[in-house]
Amino acid sequence: MKxxxxxxxxxIGLKVTPQRQAILKLLEGNQTHPSAERIYSxxxxxxxxxxxxxxxxxxxKLVEAGEIQELDIDPNKKRFDPCIKxxxxxxCKVCGKxxxxxxxxxxxxEIKRIDGHRVDAIQLNLKGVCKExxxxx
Amino acid sequence: MKxxxxxxxxxIGLKVTPQRQAILKLLEGNQTHPSAERIYSxxxxxxxxxxxxxxxxxxxKLVEAGEIQELDIDPNKKRFDPCIKxxxxxxCKVCGKxxxxxxxxxxxxEIKRIDGHRVDAIQLNLKGVCKExxxxx
DNA sequence: ATAATTGCAAAAGCTTTGCACGGAA
DNA sequence: TTCCGTGCAAAGCTTTTGCAATTAT
Numbered sequence: 001m002k003x004x005x006x007x008x009x010x011x012i013g014l015k016v017t018p019q020r021q022a023i024l025k026l027l028e029g030n031q032t033h034p035s036a037e038r039i040y041s042x043x044x045x046x047x048x049x050x051x052x053x054x055x056x057x058x059x060x061k062l063v064e065a066g067e068i069q070e071l072d073i074d075p076n077k078k079r080f081d082p083c084i085k086x087x088x089x090x091x092c093k094v095c096g097k098x099x100x101x102x103x104x105x106x107x108x109x110e111i112k113r114i115d116g117h118r119v120d121a122i123q124l125n126l127k128g129v130c131k132e133x134x135x136x137x
Numbered sequence: 138m139k140x141x142x143x144x145x146x147x148x149i150g151l152k153v154t155p156q157r158q159a160i161l162k163l164l165e166g167n168q169t170h171p172s173a174e175r176i177y178s179x180x181x182x183x184x185x186x187x188x189x190x191x192x193x194x195x196x197x198k199l200v201e202a203g204e205i206q207e208l209d210i211d212p213n214k215k216r217f218d219p220c221i222k223x224x225x226x227x228x229c230k231v232c233g234k235x236x237x238x239x240x241x242x243x244x245x246x247e248i249k250r251i252d253g254h255r256v257d258a259i260q261l262n263l264k265g266v267c268k269e270x271x272x273x274x
Numbered sequence: 275a276t277a278a279t280t281g282c283a284a285a286a287g288c289t290t291t292g293c294a295c296g297g298a299a
Numbered sequence: 300t301t302c303c304g305t306g307c308a309a310a311g312c313t314t315t316t317g318c319a320a321t322t323a324t
Contacts, residue, residue: 014303014304015297015298015299015302015303015304016298016299017297017298017303017304017305019304019305020304035288036288036289037287037288049305049306050305050306051305051306051307051308052289052306052307053290053291053305053306053307053308054304054305054306056289056290057304057305058304060290070212072209072210072211072212072262073209074209075207075209075215076287076288076314077287077288077289078212078288078289090251090252090254090256092254093257099252099254101251101252103251107244107261111263114227114238114240114263115227115236115238115268116267116268116271117227117229117236117263117265117266117267117268117271118265118266118267118271119227119263119264119265120230120264120265120266121263121264121265122261122262122263122264123260123261123262123264124244124259124260124261124262125209125259125260125261125262126248126251126254126256126258126259127256127257127258127259127260128254128255128256128257128258129254129255129257130253130254130255131252131253131254134253134254134255151278151279152277152278152279152322152323152324153323153324154278154279154280154322154323156279156280157279172313173313173314174312174313186280186281187280187281188280188281188282188283189281189282189314190280190281190282190283190315190316191279191280191281193314193315194279194280195279197315213289213312213313214312214313214314215313215314
């Protein structure tokens with residue numbers, strides 16, 4: 001009777017609550033790179049009464065556990081990505097959407113050391129105007 | 138009688154004020170990647186009475202003019218870099234310092250288009266624990 | 275003269291925290 | 300039972316804005 005969310009939460013060592021399951025389900029396979037606020041308002045529809053603090057706390061724990069990744073690409077707010085595999089992002093200054101980007105000759109994102117510093121994560125961020133927004137002008 | 142800051146400001150089309158000159162001088166060759174708050178408090182020492190809004194406004198104009206660059210690497214605040222040439226950054230999660238990084242095989246930061254999107258800027262951000270902070274543990 | 279800039283203060287956003295109650299283990 | 304998690308509300312920070320007085324051109 002254990003679904004994927006239950007398994008994941010137990011693996012991480014978190015208590016299994018309906019709120020957390022809803023958050024995990026929303027994020028699973030989600031490629032919109034939602035902000036905390038966005039996640040909150042989406043969850044709210046199917047889960048009236050959930051508080052922002054719960055969403056915030058859960059996201060923090062998931063990031064800490066390495067289950068999801070926090071992106072610093074949107075100048076205005078933090079964005080979250082359930083995909084922790086190496087890939088790049090494009091941020092549209094006009095609409096604020098974040099797109100996944102794949103290069104033919106990928107930059108190596110597995111660097112572990114540089115100049116004596118310990119590298120834990122690498123983010124390659126492209127910024128500009130997306131296809132859609134370009135068209136509308 | 139025209140110094141470098143005067144020339145730069147006129148080039149950009151901004152009025153030349155002592156406040157702006159002080160900000161430009163502080164940034165010139167500055168490799169600490171300061172935040173707006175940091176710039177404000179540094180300027181304050183040599184320029185009592187300057188307001189944060191002035192610093193903020195000037196930084197905005199300089200970014201808009203392409204004279205300096207805004208970095209989205211510090212999760213907590215915006216950082217500014219007077220060097221607009223292609224280079225990478227390392228952010229230390231412990232002390233918050235931002236270091237310039239140079240690779241042997243640099244990733245091309247001159248891409249202008251990808252997936253139909255127009256690319257205006259690329260930032261390659263590395264995060265982890267810096268040499269110094271590693272040593273202290 | 276006139277249009278831009280400054281300083282002050284307040285507002286706006288997003289993020290984070292404290293705490294009492296309730297629920298998972 | 301014992302802690303952890305939730306919800307509510309407030310606090311904290313950084314960023315942004317409005318406006319009257321001042322200054323550069």
